[in-house]
Amino acid sequence: MNPLSIDPKNLPLVNGEQFQGNLSQILLLVILLGTAAYLLLQHGLVKSKMMAWAGGGLFAFAALMAFMSIPMQLESVVRICFSILAVAGGVAFITAREPVHAALGFATAVLSACGVMFMQSAYFIAAATMIVYAGATIIIFLFVLMFAQKSNLQWYDVQLIRPVIAAGVATSLLFAIAWSVSEPGEILPIKLDLTRPYSLAAPGSAPGQALPPVPESTMSQAQLSEFVPAKTSGLGRSMFTDYLLAIELAGTVLLVATIGAIVLAQNPERDPS
Amino acid sequence: MNHSEVQNLLLLGGILFAIGLIGFLTRRSIILMFLSLETMLSGVSINLIAFSRFHQNYQGQILSVMVLTIAACEAAIALAMVVSLYRRKATLDVQAWDELSETILPKEPEGDYIGMEHLETYPKLSPAGLDPRDQPMPSSFQANPNQPTSELDHKTSPIVSEVNQRG
């Protein structure tokens, strides 16, 4: 039987109608982004300033479309700003000629994405991503870049591999994502089980047996819609109770990766054997 | 949190993913390819967090933590490999590593990117010991636009010999 035995009809969310208005905008957004990517990427990195301007203009138009599609509230505006910043950073990242510029674009994109995450109350993830990506990874990447990068620009920094095909593939993939997002679909909003806040697994159910029915939520509909799994302590508790094994395994993987990195980076000439 | 918001977030994740994909497919520098991978992963992370928020539980965030962990591992291993690869061929070009190809394809000719509009050409000083007005400059003193690196690496022995000859 379906372990998530919640009748969709009782759910507070309405399906269908809300999406239909956005569909055309989303498709437009996708097409614009694809065109921008094509313009920016064709025949190597930005060949003429006119193309760059055209790409930038298209991008700005897409951003404007995105703004138009949301209600004008502070939270939404900030989120959309972060989103636009993230996309702009990404575009800058893939179109930059200098690797260092590209790394800066990447940092912008990741930090903006962290801002979006932060607004989704994923504080821990946002902080960790900032530390790991924008902190450690970028620093190490830059370090390696300085180690390996020639003093001047190399041919392989500028030339691209099949930019048209790549842009086409990515655009069609994005189109598929946008289409599936715009579909009303059958996504069941699974509510937080307040008797067991950290997991969907019910206590005491042996493998293969039916789960006990999820009890009625004690919160009202309004409370539920405002609920956010806000507390980082809740995430920590969930990690170290329900997902303990997975977390420990992830730690082991990190350890193994550390050892592997040390082994791989060893200079073979200095090997005593 | 309503559907429109989730929709926007998912779309943002998708766009980041697509940008990362374009970068991974087109850039030739190994380091930038790995950065593109990280971009894709951050798009996935946004996706997961949006669903976590939407479903109001921690599962998405937990998965996001996993993504973060694996991304860190991958970055460590990848950088180690880049370093050890760089030791063998002093290049970051991913196309240089094609020893496993079925037929060794002809190398794509390395065209000159100097001719591209955005790259400025700076005026060059005439080598020391030469009169700047001494035109035309001897050919061995011409800066070779195709080899911008050569000025630093060169021992400038032709200059010395030329000066000695003049003396």
Place this chain on the structure above:
Amino acid sequence: MANLDSIIWIVPIAPLIGCIVCAVMSFRGDKHNAHVPAILSLVVSALCALLVLVQWDSQATSAGYEIAEGYRYLQIGNVNLNLSLRVDTLCLTLLSVVTSISAMIAIYSKGYMHDDPGYARYFAVFCGFVFSMTMLVLSHNLLMMYAFWEGVGTCSYLLIGYWFRKPSAARAATKAFLVNRVADTAFLFGILMLAYAIGHTDVGTTQSWFSRLDFQNIFNAAPVLAEKHSGLLSLIALLLMIGAIGKSAQFPFHVWLPDAMEGPTPVSALIHAATMVTAGVYLMARLAPLTELTPSVLITVAWLGGITSLIAAVMALYQDDLKRVLAYSTVSQLGYLFMALGAGAVKDLMTVAVVAAMFHLVTHAFFKALLFLSAGNVMHAMGDVIDTREFSGLKRVLPKTNILFAIGAAALAGVPLLAGFFSKDSVLAVLLDASSDTMIGSHFAALLGIGFLTALLTAIYTSKAYFRTFHGPEKIPAAAGHHPHDASNVMLAPMAVLAVGALVAGGLLGPTGKISEYLSKTPLLHPHEHAEPMWLLVASSIIALAGIFVGYTISQKPAPAAGLLKSLADFGRNRLYIDWLYNVAIVQPMLSIAQFLEWIDTNIIGAVTDAIAGLPRLLGMAGQRLQTGRVPAYSLLTALGIAAVAIWIVTRASW
């Protein structure tokens, strides 16, 4: 003695162990000591064989034979492949000869093959040959005998081609193998038809294919077959006979034996003179109870033997190569044996025929081995030159070899009271007996004449070769080096043993009736009164002495320059043009067909195959473009796939 069964098993097993040890030594280990396991195993084998031979009288059972159960090789349903040994007086006779002579020759080989790079390989194949030969002799089953028949053929091939880098040796090995193959194919057909035929008699219906071919079973079924399907039995006997004459190098298969002299001389002595070539004779003797029911085949055998002995003697007369003289002499003497066996066509004469053939076989093994080893000594001393035109008058240089060769030659020529004299006489006596038959006696009268003529020719060419080599003015080829010397004692000692055999074996075995008495104990060979007339002995003595005198005279004269004798000499020297005829009539047409087939193979079959093979190559070339080995190309394909699947998923509802 109750454990004769196990002792008889030692006879083949010992050489097998020696073979394995030598083979291992040839790959690693001390190659120069390879003679130790070989000689040891062969001596053990010979002693065991002689022990059984001596003890057999007390052991003899009422059946006259004994099956030594051995090893069940395979069992499928009711088919049992048993490796068992059949022991009776016939096979014991040959077994003792084979093992003792091979032990002697192995000792001789230690000296002869000294310092050869393939020393261990030589002894490995040598022991392998003795193993195969003893198993052939002891087989209780015709199919098992065939297996070891091929085994000795293989060892013969390996030993003829022992110096395989020499083109003539490689060619001779191939020739021997191919000629034997023709005959062996007929042999195999004969065996299979025999099994089929026995299956259709009352005796053999309930038995499996393999056990139908047990010798005892064949002997039981043969009279039934002769009664019901005499034509089929004649055909079977003919096919079996072809196998026998192929192995024994009888006309028309005699061409391989002279070429087989390319192998090392001890090998020529053992395999191509004393033992392996007698396997055909042994097969006919073994199957005597069957063949005596088909007189027409036996007459064919006798005539083939007669023709062979005569033409081989003529060819031997005009050969210059000492080893080839001996080779043709071997062919000729084997023809004698087949003549004797053919005399079994006359009713009730089979036992005497077999006795005569086996007697001559034994004595011939001794003196022919002795002659070959002496020729080996000459070759050794002359620096591998064996052409009698290149040397002469060696009696001072090689005094001991001179004596030994003289003994062997005298025995072969039939000098009275030596081994060859008695055994040859017994063959002639059998033919004489047979010629008195009213129905088919005329055949044997003619064959008796051929026998006398051959005896004369034998004496002539033997004495000619002997006097040319050891008498006359002394002449030594340059290849011999400064100081040619006689062979070492390790080579001379086994020759001395063989010489004793050549001197006294005939006198001990023949006139005393020992061998006929012994062989008559073989089951299904019934004793038959037989007397040798005195005039035959006198006549053959005169022939032998006259032949020796003629040979001496010829050897003192230069070769005839012209005239009838010259053309006859050319005729003999060119092997009666038989090899030439085979080349023109068989080999060249086969080569033409082969070339035609090769043309078809390359241009039609090969072209079609290439075309078919080209199709995957085309496909591969199409896919080859994708395998660039570069990460971006692969990741682009992956991304394309993912995008296609994603598009399909989101749009499938509208499809």
